[in-house]
Amino acid sequence: MARSYISIEGIARRFPAPEGGRTTIFEDLWFAMERGEFVCVIGHSGCGKTTVLNILAGLDEPSEGAVIIDGKAIEGPSLDRAVIFQSHGLLPWRTVLGNVSYAVSSKWRDWSKAKVEEHARKAIATVGLTGAEMKKPAQLSGGMKQRVGIARALSIEPKIMLMDEPFSALDALTRGTLQDEVRGICRNTGQTVFMITHDVDEAIYLADKIVLMTNGPDARIAEIVANPLPADRSRNEVHKHPAYYPLRNHIIDFLVARSRSFAEELAQPGKVWNRRAPPIVTPGAPDTPPPLVRAV
Amino acid sequence: MTRSIGVRALVLSLVILAVFLAAWHIAVSGGGGGGQAVDPEYARLVGAAAATGGQTPMPGPIDVGKAIWKHLSDPFYVRGTNDMGIGIQLGYSLARVLLGFGIAVAVAVPLGFLIGMSPLVYRALDPFIQVMKPISPLAWMPLALYTIKDSSLSSIFVIFICSLWPMLINTAFGVASVRKDWLNVARTLEVGPLRKAFTVILPAAAPTILTGMRISVGIAWLVIVAAEMLVGGTGIGYFVWNQWNNLSLTDIITAILLIGLVGMVLDQILARLTRLVTYPE
Numbered sequence: 110m111a112r113s114y115i116s117i118e119g120i121a122r123r124f125p126a127p128e129g130g131r132t133t134i135f136e137d138l139w140f141a142m143e144r145g146e147f148v149c150v151i152g153h154s155g156c157g158k159t160t161v162l163n164i165l166a167g168l169d170e171p172s173e174g175a176v177i178i179d180g181k182a183i184e185g186p187s188l189d190r191a192v193i194f195q196s197h198g199l200l201p202w203r204t205v206l207g208n209v210s211y212a213v214s215s216k217w218r219d220w221s222k223a224k225v226e227e228h229a230r231k232a233i234a235t236v237g238l239t240g241a242e243m244k245k246p247a248q249l250s251g252g253m254k255q256r257v258g259i260a261r262a263l264s265i266e267p268k269i270m271l272m273d274e275p276f277s278a279l280d281a282l283t284r285g286t287l288q289d290e291v292r293g294i295c296r297n298t299g300q301t302v303f304m305i306t307h308d309v310d311e312a313i314y315l316a317d318k319i320v321l322m323t324n325g326p327d328a329r330i331a332e333i334v335a336n337p338l339p340a341d342r343s344r345n346e347v348h349k350h351p352a353y354y355p356l357r358n359h360i361i362d363f364l365v366a367r368s369r370s371f372a373e374e375l376a377q378p379g380k381v382w383n384r385r386a387p388p389i390v391t392p393g394a395p396d397t398p399p400p401l402v403r404a405v
Numbered sequence: 406m407t408r409s410i411g412v413r414a415l416v417l418s419l420v421i422l423a424v425f426l427a428a429w430h431i432a433v434s435g436g437g438g439g440g441q442a443v444d445p446e447y448a449r450l451v452g453a454a455a456a457t458g459g460q461t462p463m464p465g466p467i468d469v470g471k472a473i474w475k476h477l478s479d480p481f482y483v484r485g486t487n488d489m490g491i492g493i494q495l496g497y498s499l500a501r502v503l504l505g506f507g508i509a510v511a512v513a514v515p516l517g518f519l520i521g522m523s524p525l526v527y528r529a530l531d532p533f534i535q536v537m538k539p540i541s542p543l544a545w546m547p548l549a550l551y552t553i554k555d556s557s558l559s560s561i562f563v564i565f566i567c568s569l570w571p572m573l574i575n576t577a578f579g580v581a582s583v584r585k586d587w588l589n590v591a592r593t594l595e596v597g598p599l600r601k602a603f604t605v606i607l608p609a610a611a612p613t614i615l616t617g618m619r620i621s622v623g624i625a626w627l628v629i630v631a632a633e634m635l636v637g638g639t640g641i642g643y644f645v646w647n648q649w650n651n652l653s654l655t656d657i658i659t660a661i662l663l664i665g666l667v668g669m670v671l672d673q674i675l676a677r678l679t680r681l682v683t684y685p686e
Contacts, residue, residue, distance in 0.1 A: 166589075166593055167592075167593070168589055168592060168593065185592075186592045186593045186594075186595060187593075187595065188593075188594060188595050190593070191593065192589070192590075192593045194586055194589070194590070196586055198586040198587065198589065198590045200587055200590070200605065200608070200609075201684040201685065201686050202608045202609075202682075202684040211594070211604065212594055215594035215595060215596055216594070245684070245685070247684070247685035247686060265594070
């Protein structure tokens with residue numbers, strides 16, 4: 110069988126517990142992603158979402174298992190994978206242009222200063238910040254800072270974008286605009302995206318697949334929800350689609366109840382669940398199985 | 406009542422100064438005259454100053470003003486080893502402070518970087534720093550004189566040792582508390598260690614490092630006066646001590662004022678530099 114583009118193979122992450130022994134955040138986690146897919150991970154705090162993202166970024170290492178991207182195991186951070194940080198992670202002593210140029214000159218070390226700047230300006234224009242190049246991050250609003258973070262990630266032309274709750278600190282209006290822009294950019298460039306979010310609507314609007322994680326410690330990938338909404342969905346029409354509410358309810362039910370009681374759910378007779386291939390469900394599709402089932 | 410607070414503060418400062426000078430003048434001139442009678446034999450032995458009244462009178466603000474004018478109108482004369490202009494003496498002190506401080510910067514910043522980056526080195530060096538830090542820099546003086554065998558170099562060493570600790574501790578702290586996000590940005594961009602040190606850690610820690618330098622230069626300027634009183638020869642500390650031996654209080658007060666002014670200028674220079682590298686978050 111051909112391997113997926115990104116293949117998370119049996120990774121575990123354990124931390125030394127305060128009272129001795131080790132706490133397992135998650136173990137034996139399996140998940141695969143294809144090129145050009147937009148995947149959102151949803152789960153409560155402490156389920157290890159950020160740890161998974163950090164492992165994908167190469168900032169953290171799994172205690173067991175491996176992540177294979179395009180046939181190669183991850184060994185440390187790479188310029189092929191850009192991270193958009195929740196707290197934007199801009200260097201406050203550099204201007205907008207300086208921040209983006211820093212990334213560009215890190216990727217293409219032999220480029221001239223002029224070439225680096227030209228490339229950085231292009232990335233800044235993509236996120237609609239032309240005119241703010243010479244501003245320092247402290248002079249920008251939260252939404253603009255996050256835009257610079259996106260521009261910096263885009264500027265190095267990564268194969269994969271990793272986003273850790275990129276919009277969670279923004280007001281609803283700005284968040285909506287940025288979601289539209291990110292969705293547009295990612296669709297146009299065929300970007301592969303792995304994103305963490307707490308926002309159900311954000312996941313529904315952006316993602317092709319939504320990964321539902323149970324509560325930690327010992328968190329698992331309970332299900333993978335394939336988004337039934339059309340790919341060319343628009344923000345204003347999305348809630349009118351017949352599959353929208355079944356999908357939304359399914360995710361909210363999971364977050365409210367099932368994420369906590371998933372272990373009991375597994376113990377029910379007749380329930381089949383495979384760590385290595387978590388079930389792919391499509392709420393709202395005509396042939397949807399009811400949520401609490403069944404032999405695959 | 407539309408005057409700015411700056412103008413009002415200035416007026417108040419001038420009033421306080423005037424009151425102080427007036428009180429000083431009255432206090433000094435009131436006690437003048439008389440003095441006890443002195444045995445003429447004794448007067449002949451101790452000289453003219455003692456013969457007039459047994460005590461050198463405390464100078465008033467006008468005497469001091471005259472002395473300041475005298476010193477400032479010719480600050481750079483040299484008439485033998487014990488008679489040099491106050492500018493020359495300040496110059497010696499400044500040169501020692503800057504030299505000792507400069508060497509301390511060259512040691513403290515790289516070492517502080519190392520301590521800040523490596524928890525192992527931090528823990529290993531911490532006991533030494535904790536013991537060395539509270540030692541009065543002057544306590545090193547005899548050891549320095551014995552090993553270096555040069556009084557001027559010894560005072561530079563004392564300045565070095567007293568400016569070292571605040572810079573070392575601040576640099577280590579600044580480097581250790583660089584935001585994890587910024588380091589992660591550098592890591593995801595595959596930035597090499599040297600480039601990371603200069604493009605992320607140094608700018609991030611610069612305000613803390615410069616604050617350390619500001620504390621250090623302040624301490625160094627405090628210590629140089631005492632050190633020069635001990636080793637003698639040249640410098641503003643030696644000048645003060647020499648004028649004490651001459652019982653020339655006007656010169657001492659002049660020197661005290663100038664020490665304060667130079668210290669303030671040094672502090673302000675580093676405050677400016679700190680503001681230059683501070684970034685708003």
